Amino acid sequence: DTGVSQNPRHKITKRGQNVTFRCDPISEHNRLYWYRQTLGQGPEFLTYFQNEAQLEKSRLLSDRFSAERPKGSFSTLEIQRTEQGDSAMYLCASSSQVATEAFFGQGTRLTVV
Amino acid sequence: EDQVTQSPEALRLQEGESSSLNCSYTVSGLRGLFWYRQDPGKGPEFLFTLYSAGEEKEKERLKATLTKKESFLHITAPKPEDSATYLCAVQAPASSASKIIFGSGTRLSIRP
Numbered sequence: 001d002t003g004v005s006q007n008p009r010h011k012i013t014k015r016g017q018n019v020t021f022r023c024d025p026i027s028e029h030n031r032l033y034w035y036r037q038t039l040g041q042g043p044e045f046l047t048y049f050q051n052e053a054q055l056e057k058s059r060l061l062s063d064r065f066s067a068e069r070p071k072g073s074f075s076t077l078e079i080q081r082t083e084q085g086d087s088a089m090y091l092c093a094s095s096s097q098v099a100t101e102a103f104f105g106q107g108t109r110l111t112v113v
Numbered sequence: 114e115d116q117v118t119q120s121p122e123a124l125r126l127q128e129g130e131s132s133s134l135n136c137s138y139t140v141s142g143l144r145g146l147f148w149y150r151q152d153p154g155k156g157p158e159f160l161f162t163l164y165s166a167g168e169e170k171e172k173e174r175l176k177a178t179l180t181k182k183e184s185f186l187h188i189t190a191p192k193p194e195d196s197a198t199y200l201c202a203v204q205a206p207a208s209s210a211s212k213i214i215f216g217s218g219t220r221l222s223i224r225p
Contacts, residue, residue, distance in 0.1 A: 041217055042200055042217045045212050091156055093156075100162065101147055101162050102159075104149075104156035104159075106156045
């Protein structure tokens with residue numbers, strides 16, 4: 001296991017379509033985060049899991065967004081009825097315990113046309 | 114509300130010209146402050162964690178320091194390969210059990 005893995009790396013979709021991204025964290029990490037990043041900005045928190053439990057969701061996360069982490073291993077982030085404003089880099093990170101660093105994947109670049 | 118502000122937004126240096134990047138934070142109880150490096154089109158790469166005022170960490174040409182209100186990332190004699198966006202982030206108990214909040218970053222460019 002060499003790090004956090006995200007798939008796909010790039011996704012182009014038409015407005016109104018649903019998309020799903022996958023994140024495989026570092027194997028011994030029980031905490032998993034999803035972030036969104038737009039050009040020139042820092043990563044923006046979306047949601048956080050501890051094992052399979054989703055403990056926090058950003059107020060910015062609309063009802064069109066849903067995340068799961070079945071069995072506390074990989075996680076998926078689904079966006080329904082995509083809008084052009086959803087175009088961004090979606091980043092996944094994992095960590096082993098609170099107050100230690102999170103390690104990021106390479107991200108999934110979403111373009112909504 | 115927990116907040117992280119980084120300055121400057123962009124910094125251009127000549128190779129070998131040392132400088133510092135600033136990260137000011139407002140949190141109710143700091144659990145940890147992190148520095149990351151991000152190259153274009155890639156995810157952030159972890160550099161340092163600082164936990165308490167007075168703490169310092171070093172890695173090659175980089176040194177991170179922490180006070181009660183801000184952190185500095187000092188870069189000594191930088192090389193062109195140090196060009197990247199440097200992100201500062203904090204983790205605070207008041208915001209959540211584990212949420213990490215990022216600043217907007219400093220885009221560093223080193224000219225040969």
